[in-house]
Amino acid sequence: xxxxxxxxxxHADPHDEPVREALVLGSPTLRDVTARIASIVxxxxxxxxxxxxxxxxxxxxxxxxxxxxxxxxxIGVWGLNNPVxxxxxxxNFVFWIGIGHAGTLISAILYLFRQKxxxxxxxxxxxxxxxAVLCAMTMVLSHTGRPWLFYWLLPYPNQMQMWxxxxxxLMWDVFAVNTYFTVSLMFWFIGLIPDLATLRNYVKSKIAxxxxxxxxxxxxxxxxSWHHYEIAYMILAGISTPLVLSVHSVVSMxxxxxxxxxxxxxxxxxxxxxxxxxxGFAMVMTLLLIVREVLDLKQFITLKHLDNMNRIMLATxxxxxxxxxxxxxxxxxxxxxxxxxxFINRAFGDYAWAYWTMVTxxxxxxxxxxFKKIRRSIPVMFVISIFINIGMWFERFTIIATSLHHxxxxxxxxxxxxxxVEISIFVGTFGIFLTLFLLFAKFVPVIAISEVKGILPxxxxxxxxxxxGHA
Amino acid sequence: MASSNLAxxxxxxxxxxxxxxxxxxxxxxxxxxxxxxxxxxxxxxDKAMGIKRSIISYFSFVGMVGGLTTALGLQWWTxxxxxxxxxxxxxxxxxxxxxxxxxxxxxxxxxIFTALGLFHLCKLPTWYNKxxxxxxxxxxxxxxxxxxxxxxxxxxxxxxxxxxLVSLGGSNVxxxxxxxx
Numbered sequence: 001x002x003x004x005x006x007x008x009x010x011h012a013d014p015h016d017e018p019v020r021e022a023l024v025l026g027s028p029t030l031r032d033v034t035a036r037i038a039s040i041v042x043x044x045x046x047x048x049x050x051x052x053x054x055x056x057x058x059x060x061x062x063x064x065x066x067x068x069x070x071x072x073x074x075i076g077v078w079g080l081n082n083p084v085x086x087x088x089x090x091x092n093f094v095f096w097i098g099i100g101h102a103g104t105l106i107s108a109i110l111y112l113f114r115q116k117x118x119x120x121x122x123x124x125x126x127x128x129x130x131x132a133v134l135c136a137m138t139m140v141l142s143h144t145g146r147p148w149l150f151y152w153l154l155p156y157p158n159q160m161q162m163w164x165x166x167x168x169x170l171m172w173d174v175f176a177v178n179t180y181f182t183v184s185l186m187f188w189f190i191g192l193i194p195d196l197a198t199l200r201n202y203v204k205s206k207i208a209x210x211x212x213x214x215x216x217x218x219x220x221x222x223x224x225s226w227h228h229y230e231i232a233y234m235i236l237a238g239i240s241t242p243l244v245l246s247v248h249s250v251v252s253m254x255x256x257x258x259x260x261x262x263x264x265x266x267x268x269x270x271x272x273x274x275x276x277x278x279x280g281f282a283m284v285m286t287l288l289l290i291v292r293e294v295l296d297l298k299q300f301i302t303l304k305h306l307d308n309m310n311r312i313m314l315a316t317x318x319x320x321x322x323x324x325x326x327x328x329x330x331x332x333x334x335x336x337x338x339x340x341x342x343f344i345n346r347a348f349g350d351y352a353w354a355y356w357t358m359v360t361x362x363x364x365x366x367x368x369x370x371f372k373k374i375r376r377s378i379p380v381m382f383v384i385s386i387f388i389n390i391g392m393w394f395e396r397f398t399i400i401a402t403s404l405h406h407x408x409x410x411x412x413x414x415x416x417x418x419x420x421v422e423i424s425i426f427v428g429t430f431g432i433f434l435t436l437f438l439l440f441a442k443f444v445p446v447i448a449i450s451e452v453k454g455i456l457p458x459x460x461x462x463x464x465x466x467x468x469g470h471a
Numbered sequence: 472m473a474s475s476n477l478a479x480x481x482x483x484x485x486x487x488x489x490x491x492x493x494x495x496x497x498x499x500x501x502x503x504x505x506x507x508x509x510x511x512x513x514x515x516x517d518k519a520m521g522i523k524r525s526i527i528s529y530f531s532f533v534g535m536v537g538g539l540t541t542a543l544g545l546q547w548w549t550x551x552x553x554x555x556x557x558x559x560x561x562x563x564x565x566x567x568x569x570x571x572x573x574x575x576x577x578x579x580x581x582x583i584f585t586a587l588g589l590f591h592l593c594k595l596p597t598w599y600n601k602x603x604x605x606x607x608x609x610x611x612x613x614x615x616x617x618x619x620x621x622x623x624x625x626x627x628x629x630x631x632x633x634x635x636l637v638s639l640g641g642s643n644v645x646x647x648x649x650x651x652x
Contacts, residue, residue: 030510030614155549163549167561172571179575183582190586193595198510198612217596221508221611225593227517231525232589239578239585246578250571454511461491461515 021304023117023455028299030453037195037445038202040295049442056434063428066421067142075145077421084404084416089143090254092426094396095279096136096433097177097251098272101244102280103129104184107191108240111233117308119451120300124291124437125284126188127444131436132283133181135429140177142425169253176250183243187236190229193219194450248276255399261338262346262403265330271323278316278362279392281309285385289378291441300447303376310375313388317366320395324359338408346402350415354398361391477622478601478649479505480632481608482641484616487513493618493639494519500635504621508611530588531581538580542573601649608647622646 028036070077080087103125110118141147153174155164164171196216203209219225249269256268285306292301331343347355365387368374375381406413440446453459484490494507498521507516550556551564561568590596602608602619611617618641620632629646636644 034510034613155545162554162556165556165558166546166550166572167558167568169571172575175572175575179579182579186582186586190589194511194612201609201612213598217590218598218600219593219595219612220600220602220608221510221617222593223507223509223513223516223520224522225595226509226512227522228525228527228589228592230512231527232585235528235531235585236582239581242574243578246571246574250575253571450511454513459487459511459513461487461513 021302022457023120023302023304024452025299025302027457030456030459033449033452033456034198034202036297036299037447037449038199040441040446041199041208041443042203042205045442049438053435053438056431056438059427059431060435061428061431063425063431066424066428067138070142070421070425071147075143077419079417079419079422081414081416083407083412083414084401086143086400086404087416088397088418088422088426089139091393091396091400092429093136093139093143094251094272094400095393096132096139096429097180098248098276098279098392098396099283100129100132100136100180100184100280101248101273101276102284103127103132104180104187104240104244105277105280106284107187108237108244111237112241115308116455117305119448119455120297120302120305121284121288121309122451123188123191123444123448124288124441124446125280126184126191127437127440128280128284128287128433129184130181130188131433131440132280133177133184134436135433137177137181138429138432139425140173169250169257172250173254176247180243180247183236183240187240190233190236191448191451192444193217194221194229195445195448197221198449199445245273248272255403260403260407261336262342262399264339265327267323267326267330271320271327274316274319274323275362275392275395278313278320279388281313281316282385282388282392285309285313285381286389287437289382289385291446295441295446297447300452306378306381307372307375310369310381313385314366314369317362317369317388321359321363324363342403342406345406346398349402350405351398351402354394355402358391358394358398361387362395365391476649477629478647479619479621479624479627480629480636480644480646481602481605482618482636482639482644483607483610484618484641485614486640487616489640490616490618491515491519493636493641496639497618497620497635500626502620502624502626504624504627506619508608508617508619510612510614510616513616525592527585527588527592530591531585534580534582534584534588535577536580537584538577539573541580542576543569545576546572599651601651602647604650605647607643607645 024033075089078087078089103122106118106125107122110122141150144150144153153164153171193216196212197219200209200212200216203212249272252268252272255263256265258264288301289306292298328343328347331339334340346352365384368380368384401416405416482493484493490507490509490513494516497505498519507513507520509516546569547564555563566573600608607615608617608619618636620627620636622629626632633644633646
């Protein structure tokens, strides 16, 4: 240990972390943090990694085959029928968009609330946001039937001099999802610049040095840059906060603006946002537990982080549970016979199995997180996070399929089940998501190096805390 | 002024409190072309260096206004002026239905202008730096605080600046030849 690092430890300000659990275990030095994260990037690609990558890439490949088949033949190869015009395509779209929400919540909202514990998990959660939104875009583009005409969704000057219909929520969705993707990507990349510069100066391989050198854009850690950087980061966090709340609200309007009983309710925007954060945290938890184990990041992603995430899942899980019961209540209280019928049908009709799977996974299972012991038990939280992932998928499926399959005209009632093509595309999106995540975990710093350094005890001056900084 | 190819003087600091103190002294000594390179943002260093408030929020504001104007203009012009289409008897343009896209484009405009503003103000990308070959300088992204004072600062003198940096607690103080030919 060098003299300075020793000094840093000695001078560690007791006010830095008042009686709180340490966010980074083992009091590493600045160099330790760099070395630990860089070692993941510098380590040799193992056979296990390649094998996992091959599995996920094959899943992605198989999904692309099914996607190609759909595009070539048409969406008639799916199980959609006359009353049920939206099936797994839109279910998966909403599912993936929802997964993305945890990333922005962690990077933006927790940043504004100065929740320092976000620093260990924000990078990977933001990456998941971007990959999940890509999967969502894949789903929604394939759902259009003729994805090569995607540009018809954009207002562009054309020979008919006609424009898109801005009164349609589907159009709002185009803008919301694209904005979300662009802003998340910029936020993520700007957060990465200092860390890429760290790797540029640290790694030995010439190719890696060049690539990180180009991507880090020549960042030197100059305080004259940090000074703009912090304000820019703050502004991006500030505008991403309403953005993350808006995206799923707009997605929910795809349903609420329609007049289908079961869709046409005002509770949808907040209900969808809570559900999105809930499912997003579950997915982050599932992957983070694996990453933490495989890359040995227990020092940075501590039980305290996992405990906090479990608390958020418990809270959002109960919001979702409240929304389920409120939907039921309003269906009865509104006195609207169609509304009432749809909800009785949802719980006891043909899709009752989907409804009760959803309730069990989303409302019942997270209740175990009331106990601290369980909030800190890795196997339990891993299983619960997978339950929540399943439950949240079923939530979207329930909302879409049950509302549609029995419409206003009993003669046209039907039942929807997916074909192998839809299932393959869904598996494929998981393949895309996991492949991108594996590549990310290997080649990009999975932990925000500069942010973790900034919260180490003794890393900030004792008398200089009048200026607010990077949490 | 020293030899023409001199980039400036470099000092390493490892204690963050000493660094802030040194920055205050350099600011008070009247240096202008100098900088501190740190692996993470250090609270209060802006003030110690005498850096004025960042103007990046003006960029964001322009982006915000631009985004909102674009959204309103686009929806009004395409719907209520260029090609009126009656869809379900809804208005050709109403602020109510324009809200989602107004909001999204406002956010998008703000984000893009903030990012571009950041790149502009930090001079990114600049894939070279006159100190880039210096070993001390490279440590600034790892575990060391590095103070650089450029040779073209009016108060710079190879001897005097180095001894000043030493007196402020800097270690491994040295002058650097510019890496740029």
